[in-house]
Amino acid sequence: MAKTQKKTLDLVRREMPKQPPEVRRHNFQEVALGYSPELAVEEARRCLQCPKPACVSGCPVEINIPAFIDAIARRDFGQGIRILKEKNCLPAICGRVCPQEDQCEIKCVLTRKGAPVAIGRLERFLADWEAEQGEPELPPIAPPTGKKIAVVGGGPAGLTVAGDLIQLGHQVTIFEALHKMGGVLIYGIPEFRLPKAIVAREVDYLRRLGVKLVTNFVVGKTRTIDSLLEEFDAVFIGAGAGLPWFMSIPGENLNGVYSANEYLTRINLMKGFLFPNYHTPIKRHKRVAVIGGGNVAMDCARSALRLGAEVRIIYRRSRQEMPARLEEIENAEEEGVIFEYLTLPIRYHGDENGWVKEMVCVRMKLGEPDASGRRRPIPIEGSETVFPVDAVIVAIGNSPNPLIPSTTTGLEVGKRGNIVADEETGKTTKERVWAGGDVTTGAATVILAMGAGRKAARSIHQYLTSH
């Protein structure tokens, strides 16, 4: 599909319409509204259709990016979505939450001119266009193989494995611990960034393909991996990240101090923002501090803001080192989140009823680069600052969940408790068991989990068809 004719470079990256900050900070509806067909076609036409597309090498699931963009440019949206879905069964989700700026878009030749093609927005456009056409068509499914696979965890890794293996003719059952499928897509990522209706639609697509979905089922408790192996030919573990980290500083167990997981789960999975029509309460705090600088910290901050709080992000390094996506940092800034850089909490003080009322921080300066290559923050003596707060959300990551490793024989775990799996195949040290996503890597991204799922599915298929 590569074109050789020269065309004038269009260096105007088409912006995607968004809810204005002063409006969106008061609601949980999606912030980014998506391209119109016209905008999508204009943006698609900016693609140079490189003969050796670098963007594809940046995509963990190797989507044929130039081909689907060419289809948009030709207004053949149906062809576009088919190309996307050859490699990615969850395009509506990836188009929204993938860090494209560090993956496909950073490799775009136009990045050198400061205007990479908006690959993520185009992906999202196609997925949303497809949804508007009614029920999506089902891909052809290979004849039944008679092999059964159990997938542990209904998050991005598990959904990908299930989608791939069912199309190859295997029987697939997903076991999910919570009462809804989707994992972090449901309990973690907020509605305003990823509407839950979209996740539900993708899950429904898998159901229509024939994947069996079992919720309210905690593998490791309700049934062990060893027991599943008696019934299933292979097991994939995509159980996600587990126990939230805290900083082990005084006052961290006061009321009003949350893990990011708790705060987001109350809002997203349990719909606390609709309390009391939904029955799980979420407090409407006045002054909230969010500890951390990743995407999860941004999600917490922007959620707290929407519940009416004045919100501060407390991050121990500077803006430059923040791991969150730039787009999310900008969104948070526009909405009015206050950023306290080079700041580290050292203790919390509570009131007589056990509620947090103050956060004591020290200011930091940046020293020499550490092992991660980022400059090491060093406390400045005598810089203690007190912030009045009525809530603190700790968003500094998770350790792997111990439920499966502690109940499974012969499954090797690493130093941090993560399940050891081969990077290329997802194969664990246990016969007929694969793993992928955060349970193997620690907290990472949706697309990396999907990439791991894809590789594991390939390896499982290979194993099942040769045994």
Next chain:
Amino acid sequence: MFRVVASRMIVPNVHLLTLEAPAVAREAKPGQFVILRACEEGERIPLSLSDWDAEMGTVTVIFLNIGFTTNQLAALEEGKTIPTVVGPLGNATRIEKYGTVLCLGGCYGIGSIFPIARALKAAGNRVFTLLEARSAYLFYWEERFEAISERVIHITRDGTRGYRGHIDRLPEVVKDLGVPIDRIIINGCTFLLKRGSDASRPLGISTWVSLNPIMIDGTGMCGVCRVTVGDATRFACVHGPDFDGHQVNWEELLHRRKAYMVEEEVPFRTSRCNDHGCKA
């Protein structure tokens, strides 16, 4: 969906609910709990298992009708279904041959300590049962305890049965038993767990309690159930729910239990969850 097999009030305001949950029943062990949701809009609450039947595929919980969700659960009729019964969660109570064990239960803890006492007996222990309540009419399942205990002793606040007073009288009870006690296990409300642990401390008897903090997922993910035990923060759902009662920071736990007292009554006034008799 999970079908209600039995639902009744066993003593005033204390309810028994038996649910069809075969996968949970197959794996259940003494001291474990389930998380339930009463309706699609419902919150997730943990309840200790009081009994189960692997063959019938059922589990039984006993609870005090005290808040919005327990009120919904109490109103369930046989044949109705609820959307979530997940488990068995938490670690089982450690059953060993300790020698002589005193099992102390109050309120819903009378139900949940029964399978523990039964397993201790089966493991070769001498089991004494101590039941605590405000008044004699709040005791239940006594014939079950009679069958497995050397003796069943009572404490009532109003003196209508057994010792008069609160669990603070534990040292006296132990002295009157006249046998050395190797271990005390307590199930019930946080207040009973705390005061029971306080009362047993001077006796130097190892005392284990089943904690019941607020939970959401019950699998270690959210961390709302964290408690300070000794110097460490522990998650009751995956590290517990049983802990050494002499090491628990009770003041912190009591505060954390009360975090949503204000919100608890709001849905009573405003809910429109028609299926469960909660139309206020």
